[in-house]
Amino acid sequence: MVKMLQCLVVLVSLVVSVHGLDNGLALTPPMGWMSWERFRCNIDCKNQPNDCIGEKLFMDMADRMVEDGFKDAGYEYVNIDDCWASKERDSAGKLQADPDRFPSGIKKLADYVHSRGLKLGIYNDFGTKTCGGYPGSLGHLEVDAKTFAEWGVDMLKMDGCYADVKTMPQGYPNMTKALNATGRPILFSCSWPDYERASKIQPDYKLIAKNCNIWRNYIDIQDSWDSVLKIIDYYAQEQDTLAAVSAPGSFNDPDMLIIGDFSLSVEQAKAQMAMWSILAAPMLMSNDLRTISPEFREILLNKEVIQINQDPSGKMGKRVMQDGDIEVWTKSLDLWEEHAVTYLNRGDSNQRVSLQLKNIGFDYILGYEVRDILNHIEIGHREREGNFTVTVPAKGAYMIYAYPSE
Numbered sequence: 001m002v003k004m005l006q007c008l009v010v011l012v013s014l015v016v017s018v019h020g021l022d023n024g025l026a027l028t029p030p031m032g033w034m035s036w037e038r039f040r041c042n043i044d045c046k047n048q049p050n051d052c053i054g055e056k057l058f059m060d061m062a063d064r065m066v067e068d069g070f071k072d073a074g075y076e077y078v079n080i081d082d083c084w085a086s087k088e089r090d091s092a093g094k095l096q097a098d099p100d101r102f103p104s105g106i107k108k109l110a111d112y113v114h115s116r117g118l119k120l121g122i123y124n125d126f127g128t129k130t131c132g133g134y135p136g137s138l139g140h141l142e143v144d145a146k147t148f149a150e151w152g153v154d155m156l157k158m159d160g161c162y163a164d165v166k167t168m169p170q171g172y173p174n175m176t177k178a179l180n181a182t183g184r185p186i187l188f189s190c191s192w193p194d195y196e197r198a199s200k201i202q203p204d205y206k207l208i209a210k211n212c213n214i215w216r217n218y219i220d221i222q223d224s225w226d227s228v229l230k231i232i233d234y235y236a237q238e239q240d241t242l243a244a245v246s247a248p249g250s251f252n253d254p255d256m257l258i259i260g261d262f263s264l265s266v267e268q269a270k271a272q273m274a275m276w277s278i279l280a281a282p283m284l285m286s287n288d289l290r291t292i293s294p295e296f297r298e299i300l301l302n303k304e305v306i307q308i309n310q311d312p313s314g315k316m317g318k319r320v321m322q323d324g325d326i327e328v329w330t331k332s333l334d335l336w337e338e339h340a341v342t343y344l345n346r347g348d349s350n351q352r353v354s355l356q357l358k359n360i361g362f363d364y365i366l367g368y369e370v371r372d373i374l375n376h377i378e379i380g381h382r383e384r385e386g387n388f389t390v391t392v393p394a395k396g397a398y399m400i401y402a403y404p405s406e
């Protein structure tokens with residue numbers, strides 16, 4: 001009897017723990033665009049009117065998302081990062097947008113983004129100031145949550161500069177409550193575990209998943225292949241902890257997609273797409289959709305790869321093999337015996353990789369139908385035993401989707 005009760009308790013807690021923050025949002029990893037990595041804190045709208053943090057930038061990106069196929073592919077959120085606010089709160093103590101760069105105000109911008117069928121995200125900071133030196137939300141959580149809700153904001157990224165890290169496990173959930181109390185569903189992105197990691201505090205991921213829809217674990221991405229690899233290293237190192245809390249409503253966030261920026265080659269861009277897909281990462285592009293070249297746009301619009309990212313299981317894939325420069329990452333999908341595999345090659349030359357599918361978790365006795373989904377090529381039937389060989393491009397990736405044969 002005691003045994004049975006214990007079993008029940010375990011079952012019930014399993015069922016509860018897969019449901020992250022209960023606001024009905026981010027049931028699959030959120031997709032969209034975010035200003036930070038590409039446009040930083042450029043506030044010089046006089047000299048760089050197209051590239052500064054101002055309402056035009058976000059309206060332009062909303063237009064491109066709708067007109068160039070991104071919205072149809074699932075990209076939905078247009079996110080303002082730091083440096084949007086005025087340096088002072090208004091006389092009622094509310095945050096206000098910089099009047100020169102956002103002359104119409106955030107509410108009007110939200111209306112515009114909504115009129116295009118998209119959603120608007122915004123940024124604040126848990127501490128006394130944002131990382132860029134704008135007013136922080138410490139002591140103003142309720143009024144800021146209300147302000148964002150009144151403006152029609154749909155997502156909030158809360159950073160953690162100028163804050164006492166030790167108060168985050170209490171303070172971030174306070175913001176979760178304040179957001180909930182507004183009655184407006186607002187997707188909540190927390191930087192809390194990243195700041196804990198940096199302070200050598202072990203994040204309590206159960207608590208984080210209960211209070212945040214997505215959360216940053218690790219340092220900001222930069223526009224470089226090295227930065228992408230460093231993030232992947234961290235995810236590999238922490239994969240058991242991180243995969244355990246990846247579920248509908250709650251996702252680890254390895255930071256923005258830098259596809260179409262200045263540094264990644266086409267193969268490296270495909271690799272970031274394939275890795276973020278297998279990790280069930282939020283797909284938040286930070287690039288210039290007005291000037292992005294077609295080969296990078298095509299990578300971002302790869303519906304087969306997006307579908308793996310958006311798998312309803314919400315599972316984060318894991319690294320199951322590592323041999324020299326080659327890594328193999330797998331994710332089992334929501335449907336029985338469906339799998340995705342990303343092969344990552346960190347080396348300078350193309351490499352042939354041979355393995356038996358049964359050794360990476362493929363258990364179906366009648367074998368699989370396999371597709372190369374980065375290049376949209378049908379590979380055909382493969383047995384679970386016998387060598388399965390692929391060529392993984394130098395500093396690049398190869399990705400397959402496999403489903404059970406009839």
Ligand SMILES: *[C@@H]1O[C@H](CO)[C@@H](O)[C@H](O)[C@H]1NC(C)=O
Binds near residue numbers: 167
């Ligand atoms: C969180 O809210 C509680 C209850 O209102 C309050 O006592 C506490 O000081 C708050 N903590 C932080 C860090 O904001």
Ligand SMILES: *[C@@H]1O[C@H](CO)[C@@H](O)[C@H](O)[C@H]1NC(C)=O
Binds near residue numbers: 022182
């Ligand atoms: C507030 O929380 C409750 C209980 O967890 C949930 O049912 C509700 O959908 C939340 N509302 C919003 C607006 O997030």
